Amino acid sequence: MGKQEDINELFKSSESDVYGEGLTPKQKRILEAAIQMFSEKGYSSSSTSEIAKRAEVAEGTIFRHYKTKKELLLAIVTPVMSNLLAPFIIRDLDKVLKKNYKSYEDFLIAIVKNRQEFIEKHISIVKILIQEIPFHDELRSQFIDRIGKEVYTRLEAIVSHFQAKGELVEMPTQTAIRLTASSIGGFLFARYILLPEHDWNDEEELKHTIHFIMNGMKAR
Amino acid sequence: MGKQEDINELFKSSESDVYGEGLTPKQKRILEAAIQMFSEKGYSSSSTSEIAKRAEVAEGTIFRHYKTKKELLLAIVTPVMSNLLAPFIIRDLDKVLKKNYKSYEDFLIAIVKNRQEFIEKHISIVKILIQEIPFHDELRSQFIDRIGKEVYTRLEAIVSHFQAKGELVEMPTQTAIRLTASSIGGFLFARYILLPEHDWNDEEELKHTIHFIMNGMKAR
């Protein structure tokens, strides 16, 4: 059904390659098994002993690589958190906007298609992230401080940019961002979490969704 | 901060008054403690022993009233699930629509204000419901079969009604419902879950949100 996670690509090394460059085969199996279990049963209903069993590895091996169970969770979830919203964190955003996107609509289409690919590829981990964020302070503060605020700042700039061009109606940028994000987030949520088995026409739905946003906020 | 749950009102009796009419004082304290803990730490990270401690009750008392821990969860969550979407399940919907709401906009304003009150009152339990639905088959199937489908049918009728009046642009009703629900759900999510501490101007936000929906889907 869903595509397999590409463990190698996502977990290569956290920041630079200061940390070890590769993963042990068994370490990979541990991550795969943990991702499976966490997304199926939730973090705290998943026992390390069953993760070990699924990975066909001794339980001790898990704790050789990850000091605690929570560290294992963070190792899984942190890289997607960083990459999920990465496209929003760009230098010289203003130049990029002027060059690449002549309308808010173009910008939205590009960003959604791009993020949809990513989500599709890492849907299990995205699920875990969404599920566990409310219960782990480290996760929440990491998300809000490091990612959320930065992304929000960029989005503010983008919306202001197109408002100044007279393309979007004047309303608090905060509200504009919320409405845009809700519409797109609502689509992705319905598409991948609520009714993933439904027979979706992605192209068509995306078109409707973005037209809806544009009409809803169009300056007239 | 948040308002207290009104245990008495919500848990009076499941269906008719066939079941016992009231709750023991200790039973009430158990429910209050469990709601608190489940919403703070999640269902499976909450132990029955700590629930008992918070309720100042012997652990055995919990199991006198609820055979299992999961039965306790269902006792908490089922009544809000029923009441949350109850206003959508109305007989003679068409008459109600024609009499009470002359536009889709009026309908939306009424329904959102009504549901916002309910969510505000029972926000902890709504959180629990959202958190636990993915992990409990009984919950999910109950929600989809008994509530979801019925509500969806009504919404379909409502959207068709206003499309026929020429008020809404022609698009698949499914898509129209999704877009409407995303916009409103996005507001409620931001308002009560993502940034509950933010200084919200509810009236203003609601106005923007509904204008956004109306413009986005207006027939022109």
Add this chain to the structure above:
DNA sequence: AACTAAAGTGAGTAATCACTCATTTTTTAT
């Protein structure tokens, strides 16, 4: 007051939990 049913108790149960560590196996460097 006497009887009954329901409510409440808390010590006890087996199972499971995350995690440790002494030891063995495998990989790497020389």
Add this chain to the structure above:
DNA sequence: ATAAAAAATGAGTGATTACTCACTTTAGTT
């Protein structure tokens, strides 16, 4: 080939888990 380092093991740890049960207390009825 040999030594050193890293990876892997699995039996064992005390703590905690959901749940039971024989028993006591409370509430309601006559």
